[in-house]
Amino acid sequence: MSAVTSPMTTTVASPDKSPEHHYLNHSSGFLSWALTLDHKRIGMMYLAGILFSFFLGGVFALAIRIHLWNPNLDPEAAWLSNATYNRVFTLHGAIMVFLFIIPSVPAALGNFLLPIMLGTKDVAFPRLNLGSFYLWVTGLLFFTYTLFSSGIDTGWTFYTPYSIESKSAVEAATLGVFILGFSSIFTGLNFIVTINTMRPPGMTWFKMPLFLWAVYATSIIQVLATPVLGITVLLLALERFIGIGIFDPALNGDPVTFQHFFWFYSHPAVYIMILPAMGIISELMSVHSHKGIFGYRMIAYSSIAIALFGFLVWGHHMFTSGMADVTTIVFSALTFTVSIPSAIKVFNWLGTMYQGTVALNTPMIYALAFIFLFTIGGLTGLFLGALSTDMHLHDTYFVVAHFHYVMMGGTLVAFLGGLFHWWPKMTGKMFNDTAGILSAAIVFVGFNLTFLPQFVLGTRGMPRRYASYVREFQQLHQLSTIGAMTLGLGLLVAGLVLLHSLFYGKKAPMNPWGGATLEWECSSPPPHDNFSSPPTVGDPYDFTSVEYDGKTGSYFKKKK
Amino acid sequence: MKIESPRQQGRHPFPKFQKTMTEVAAPADGHGHDHHDHPSWLAHHFDDAEQQYDSGKLGMWLFLVTEVLFFSGMFCAYVLYRNRNPEVFEFCSAFLNEKLGAINTGVLLFSSLTMAWAVRASQLKQTKILVGMLGATLGCAAMFLGVKSVEYSHKWGIGLLPGRYYVAQVENAPHAETNYLQMLCVIPAILSAVFLLYYVYSLVIASKFHQRVAGPLLVSGLCFFAGVGLGNILEGGEHHDEHGAGSHAHDDAHGHAHADPLVQGVATAEKATVETADEGISFVKTSGGPVNDVAVTKEEEGIPNSKVNNQGMAGLFFSIYYCMTGVHAVHIIGGMLVITWLIVKASREEFHSEYFGPVDNVGLYWHLVDFIWIYLFPLLYLIT
Ligand code: HEM
Numbered sequence: 009m010s011a012v013t014s015p016m017t018t019t020v021a022s023p024d025k026s027p028e029h030h031y032l033n034h035s036s037g038f039l040s041w042a043l044t045l046d047h048k049r050i051g052m053m054y055l056a057g058i059l060f061s062f063f064l065g066g067v068f069a070l071a072i073r074i075h076l077w078n079p080n081l082d083p084e085a086a087w088l089s090n091a092t093y094n095r096v097f098t099l100h101g102a103i104m105v106f107l108f109i110i111p112s113v114p115a116a117l118g119n120f121l122l123p124i125m126l127g128t129k130d131v132a133f134p135r136l137n138l139g140s141f142y143l144w145v146t147g148l149l150f151f152t153y154t155l156f157s158s159g160i161d162t163g164w165t166f167y168t169p170y171s172i173e174s175k176s177a178v179e180a181a182t183l184g185v186f187i188l189g190f191s192s193i194f195t196g197l198n199f200i201v202t203i204n205t206m207r208p209p210g211m212t213w214f215k216m217p218l219f220l221w222a223v224y225a226t227s228i229i230q231v232l233a234t235p236v237l238g239i240t241v242l243l244l245a246l247e248r249f250i251g252i253g254i255f256d257p258a259l260n261g262d263p264v265t266f267q268h269f270f271w272f273y274s275h276p277a278v279y280i281m282i283l284p285a286m287g288i289i290s291e292l293m294s295v296h297s298h299k300g301i302f303g304y305r306m307i308a309y310s311s312i313a314i315a316l317f318g319f320l321v322w323g324h325h326m327f328t329s330g331m332a333d334v335t336t337i338v339f340s341a342l343t344f345t346v347s348i349p350s351a352i353k354v355f356n357w358l359g360t361m362y363q364g365t366v367a368l369n370t371p372m373i374y375a376l377a378f379i380f381l382f383t384i385g386g387l388t389g390l391f392l393g394a395l396s397t398d399m400h401l402h403d404t405y406f407v408v409a410h411f412h413y414v415m416m417g418g419t420l421v422a423f424l425g426g427l428f429h430w431w432p433k434m435t436g437k438m439f440n441d442t443a444g445i446l447s448a449a450i451v452f453v454g455f456n457l458t459f460l461p462q463f464v465l466g467t468r469g470m471p472r473r474y475a476s477y478v479r480e481f482q483q484l485h486q487l488s489t490i491g492a493m494t495l496g497l498g499l500l501v502a503g504l505v506l507l508h509s510l511f512y513g514k515k516a517p518m519n520p521w522g523g524a525t526l527e528w529e530c531s532s533p534p535p536h537d538n539f540s541s542p543p544t545v546g547d548p549y550d551f552t553s554v555e556y557d558g559k560t561g562s563y564f565k566k567k568k
Numbered sequence: 569m570k571i572e573s574p575r576q577q578g579r580h581p582f583p584k585f586q587k588t589m590t591e592v593a594a595p596a597d598g599h600g601h602d603h604h605d606h607p608s609w610l611a612h613h614f615d616d617a618e619q620q621y622d623s624g625k626l627g628m629w630l631f632l633v634t635e636v637l638f639f640s641g642m643f644c645a646y647v648l649y650r651n652r653n654p655e656v657f658e659f660c661s662a663f664l665n666e667k668l669g670a671i672n673t674g675v676l677l678f679s680s681l682t683m684a685w686a687v688r689a690s691q692l693k694q695t696k697i698l699v700g701m702l703g704a705t706l707g708c709a710a711m712f713l714g715v716k717s718v719e720y721s722h723k724w725g726i727g728l729l730p731g732r733y734y735v736a737q738v739e740n741a742p743h744a745e746t747n748y749l750q751m752l753c754v755i756p757a758i759l760s761a762v763f764l765l766y767y768v769y770s771l772v773i774a775s776k777f778h779q780r781v782a783g784p785l786l787v788s789g790l791c792f793f794a795g796v797g798l799g800n801i802l803e804g805g806e807h808h809d810e811h812g813a814g815s816h817a818h819d820d821a822h823g824h825a826h827a828d829p830l831v832q833g834v835a836t837a838e839k840a841t842v843e844t845a846d847e848g849i850s851f852v853k854t855s856g857g858p859v860n861d862v863a864v865t866k867e868e869e870g871i872p873n874s875k876v877n878n879q880g881m882a883g884l885f886f887s888i889y890y891c892m893t894g895v896h897a898v899h900i901i902g903g904m905l906v907i908t909w910l911i912v913k914a915s916r917e918e919f920h921s922e923y924f925g926p927v928d929n930v931g932l933y934w935h936l937v938d939f940i941w942i943y944l945f946p947l948l949y950l951i952t
């Protein structure tokens with residue numbers, strides 16, 4: 009581990025021309041990327057892979073919505089056959105969850121930012137980090153195989169016994185999930201160790217940026233929950249290979265046990281998705297309000313609280329699966345308690361904006377959209393956590409709308425906000441802010457148009473995962489489809505804005521937004537070893553010493 | 569929550585940034601990043617040996633946590649099914665040979681000792697002892713697998729297979745044609761041959777390093793077959809007698825530790841099924857139920873213990889048995905790979921008092937693998 013780059017690479021710029029020398033031009037050639045141990049390059053490779061998966065999942069999503077334009081009461085005349093429809097929505101869900109949203113913030117942005125925010129050279133285990141990336145790629149290959157063989161039609165939840173009988177390529181998909189799980193575990197493990205042992209002098213736990221708290225809490229869940237998913241999908245694969253029967257009622261096995269195992273991971277997994285997004289929002293709110301974060305400790309503690317409470321509520325996915333009455337009541341009550349730390353965060357973000365100097369630029373608009381959408385998503389979760397209402401709403405479009413509000417309106421929107429926020433740092437290029445705001449606006453409108461009607465559909469009884477519906481629902485479904493197209497357009501604009509910046513963007517200054525965390529103290533993009541002079545660790549949310557310099561268009565820290 | 573990282577305790581006055589400064593000043597030589605004060609065993613992004621060691625240690629502990637959770641899924645399944653069908657577990661565990669289980673427990677416990685000794689030797693830079701102890705650990709692991717191969721192949725031969733493939737046990741059952749044990753021995757045999765060649769080669773070129781590596785590998789190859797031999801004496805002999813007597817009821821004749829499960833099981837199984845039936849949760853009772861559909865077909869009605877001796881009952885036990893012991897065996901094999909890696913490093917004399925983290929951490933992993941077996945043994949073998 010003596011050198012970070014492989015011997016096969018060549019250095020093209022010398023370190024003494026400091027500003028020109030950065031991690032992107034440090035060395036070149038395919039192998040200098042494929043074998044890199046640099047967390048920044050690994051983060052960028054993740055970013056590319058994740059955006060590709062998002063695109064793939066998005067294509068399936070549009071296929072679902074186009075299919076549902078018509079009620080399809082006659083399956084023969086429908087655009088997609090019922091069997092194809094099942095495959096399309098399963099692949100959409102599985103790709104979005106396992107390949108995109110779970111690794112999105114931690115593996116892409118987290119990898120890039122975590123060591124820089126800590127003022128270190130790299131994560132604790134750079135090789136393991138690269139290994140995680142290749143595990144992710146292997147998982148992607150398994151899914152690609154699934155896609156080109158018989159697909160998969162079980163729903164992303166792989167419920168038995170159907171997943172045992174299904175003729176589709178369940179084995180490949182479950183092994184893919186198994187491998188992706190280990191990718192996620194190793195990333196989490198790496199981050200926990202890095203934060204524990206590699207913080208710089210002066211950075212106590214409560215001087216850490218809140219993004220790191222969020223990533224830390226996420227990593228705890230990744231390490232504690234994902235192994236259970238691993239063994240569950242492994243047993244499911246064995247169920248298909250050698251018929252072990254543990255989850256197979258035909259062999260006296262118990263499908264409800266499968267659901268318990270699955271949700272023991274997958275409920276905490278929704279916090280793997282949302283916690284890092286919340287971390288992003290904490291940074292965005294404070295930096296773009298130019299005001300210290302309100303209630304730092306409460307936000308930090310609530311991240312950990314969410315991580316721990318999140319392990320106790322998985323049963324709320326199974327209220328109708330046949331559990332003892334007492335069990336359902338306990339799970340319902342516990343579900344309500346997890347919403348408290350989430351609410352704490354929302355209030356703290358609002359408190360941060362209050363009397364701040366709010367800059368309405370692209371990242372901030374996305375952050376505001378997040379607060380709005382996440383709040384709706386979280387509040388509708390309460391309807392589902394309440395036993396009596398969930399009996400009616402379970403397995404309807406209400407659930408679909410709920411989790412899209414939290415996962416897409418929450419995590420994806422925060423991810424985009426974070427991407428815009430750190431884009432100048434990562435690529436060294438400024439994007440067109442007006443066009444960025446336009447993309448955020450289209451995404452926001454398109455998103456609500458897609459999913460608000462689904463709440464209504466759900467309460468009226470439209471079941472999820474159906475390829476056809478009664479005529480009464482057609483108008484709402486069509487609204488939703490139009491919304492999905494708009495949403496797609498908004499994302500396209502966002503993508504074009506970022507692409508455009510790569511080629512025509514102005515050179516990004518060191519600190520374009522006025523942030524006080526350490527990543528804004530190294531050049532954009534950062535040099536190979538992150539810092540050319542030692543950063544002084546201070547309060548990450550002290551904006552009184554951050555000043556704007558009109559000449560360079562950059563903020564800088566006043567030396568005390 | 570006030571755990572201070574080593575860097576905060578002021579042990580190092582920012583060495584890394586001093587380095588970066590000199591580096592920037594120095595002319596580029598392709599790789600301006602080799603730090604002269606960084607010994608080769610200290611990774612470039614760590615400040616000092618202690619930080620590197622602490623990171624590795626914490627990483628390993630976290631990994632062990634994930635391992636425990638990984639197994640916990642199967643332990644859960646075990647608890648659920650044992651709780652629901654205790655009579656099945658009693659019936660089935662009688663098919664497991666607790667002598668072989670006990671021997672393997674002893675072998676693994678001993679390997680924990682040698683592993684711990686290896687850690688000490690690496691700290692004291694006693695290369696010979698270190699390589700010897702790692703070799704002994706590797707040998708024990710191989711022996712464990714040898715014994716396990718006998719157990720597995722014997723069970724496969726008489727149809728004690730997981731779930732759907734379980735064959736109801738009857739007296740005078742025909743023996744399988746396939747010799748599973750031979751199949752399991754193919755890879756170890758090839759490996760042993762390779763190790764032998766390697767060892768001869770190392771003697772020929774008189775390389776101390778290669779001898780140190782090849783020796784333990786060859787010994788562990790042989791240990792596998794020692795395990796097979798040992799297992800065969802305890803299980804295979806019994807196997808023959810059965811054949812000779814043409815009956816499963818060999819135990820009385822040989823004063824064997826476990827009574828014939830087919831006979832002994834009747835009482836317990838009958839009793840237990842009635843008990844559970846009273847509580848209305850028996851899966852066996854329901855005549856049109858799934859178990860009867862699958863497992864007990866018309867022709868099989870004559871088999872002994874048909875209520876538990878079927879795919880949905882005994883088969884499920886063996887599913888759990890194979891999953892748990894199989895995943896454990898995979899961990900043993902993984903451990904053997906990393907121990908081999910350690911042997912190579914140790915033979916190069918890489919370890920010393922400031923750098924022994926890899927031995928220490930592999931040791932932790934190895935103890936966990938033993939520890940899991942310590943649970944598996946009584947839970948599976950010692951039920952009756
Ligand atoms: C804020 C508090 C939250 C509460 C009280 C809550 C509650 C619930 C409940 C009770 C269900 C089950 C509904 C049913 O199937 O009948 C559910 C489903 C779901 N929730 Fe949430 N939730 C919350 C936040 C989140 C977050 C933050 C995410 C993800 C980022 C999320 C993602 C999901 C998903 C994916 C499902 C559906 C899974 C499926 O069946 O395919 N939820 N939620």
Ligand SMILES: [Cu+2]
Nearest residue numbers: 275322324325
């Ligand atoms: Cu949940």
